Amino acid sequence: MIRITIITLILLAAANQNIQGQEAFSEVRFTLTGNKLMSGNTLLRSWEPSEGFGFELSTPYHVGNLEAGYRYLRFNEIDFENSGFHSHYLFFGWNYSYAASDEVALAYGVRFGKQFMLHDEDMIYGDEYRFSREESEFSYELQMRLQYEITRNVEIYIGTAYNRTIFNIPFAAFYGTAGLTFKFQSSQWFRRVME
Numbered sequence: 567m568i569r570i571t572i573i574t575l576i577l578l579a580a581a582n583q584n585i586q587g588q589e590a591f592s593e594v595r596f597t598l599t600g601n602k603l604m605s606g607n608t609l610l611r612s613w614e615p616s617e618g619f620g621f622e623l624s625t626p627y628h629v630g631n632l633e634a635g636y637r638y639l640r641f642n643e644i645d646f647e648n649s650g651f652h653s654h655y656l657f658f659g660w661n662y663s664y665a666a667s668d669e670v671a672l673a674y675g676v677r678f679g680k681q682f683m684l685h686d687e688d689m690i691y692g693d694e695y696r697f698s699r700e701e702s703e704f705s706y707e708l709q710m711r712l713q714y715e716i717t718r719n720v721e722i723y724i725g726t727a728y729n730r731t732i733f734n735i736p737f738a739a740f741y742g743t744a745g746l747t748f749k750f751q752s753s754q755w756f757r758r759v760m761e
Contacts, residue, residue, distance in 0.1 A: 602617050631663070680704065
């Protein structure tokens, strides 16, 4: 139900705004991110997540922005001995920014990708849980963030994201994120290759 509500709110917000086009691939943005898992489902009863990091690459498209990126977090075991794992999320997505002023914008978007879990060991616990050394599954994410432009080439943001991954134990989580973005004008050859 929460997914339907979030998607509906995003679609309604998009329908009520004057969506403006922009020059596709006119700049490249590189973002360094810090991530913290704020809340989640029953998975968090057995594993303790550490703070994570990641990076994002994005570029303007005709409407909104295309992006690709990576996020890493470590999960240490609480209940299952030697079951700690490394979480790697590779994604691509789209977002749209609404300018509240010359410096402040609200952005929301969607991401699709693969969640890779690399466990410390292959383990079986009772008859119920089997952890393979490597697991991966499709994942999607809805995100919203508040951006502040410090200079023409640098901005910061804080935000939140809802991620859903369908493993044997379905994984749903809310992340808190913060990022520092560096913006560069793209070259002619980059524009030609992307178009």
